Amino acid sequence: MKNKNPLRVLIETDAQESLDEMLINLKGNGNFVRITPSRLLSWIITKFRTESFEKHKNQIIQEHFNSKEYLRDLATKIQNSDDAAILLTAALEKIQMKSKKMKYKTEKPKKL
Numbered sequence: 001m002k003n004k005n006p007l008r009v010l011i012e013t014d015a016q017e018s019l020d021e022m023l024i025n026l027k028g029n030g031n032f033v034r035i036t037p038s039r040l041l042s043w044i045i046t047k048f049r050t051e052s053f054e055k056h057k058n059q060i061i062q063e064h065f066n067s068k069e070y071l072r073d074l075a076t077k078i079q080n081s082d083d084a085a086i087l088l089t090a091a092l093e094k095i096q097m098k099s100k101k102m103k104y105k106t107e108k109p110k111k112l
Contacts, residue, residue, distance in 0.1 A: 009041065 011019070019037055026040070027033050074091055078084045 019040065023035065023037060023040060026035055074087065078087050081087050
């Protein structure tokens with residue numbers, strides 16, 4: 001792994017516990033495994049980016065959607081618009097479309 005510019009990352013407690021468990025598990029597979037928390041995180045991020053990011057991108061966006069910022073932006077657009085009804089209709093359609101996508105993705109397929 002190439003050394004790049006160092007970056008300090010703060011992770012949540014659950015992530016820290018998971019990282020610790022993974023390190024213990026890896027090192028438990030033999031005395032010859034040498035890996036630091038930083039290198040493991042780098043490996044995980046790189047692998048996730050190449051193998052899973054696109055698949056999980058919409059889920060990440062949905063889970064980190066800033067509704068306050070969205071509504072603030074929408075209110076600004078409405079104030080500056082001559083036809084607020086069109087903006088509100090488009091916003092409502094977008095919200096309903098996201099709601100349908102989330103419902104579809106969270107439903108589990110029924111077994112026959």
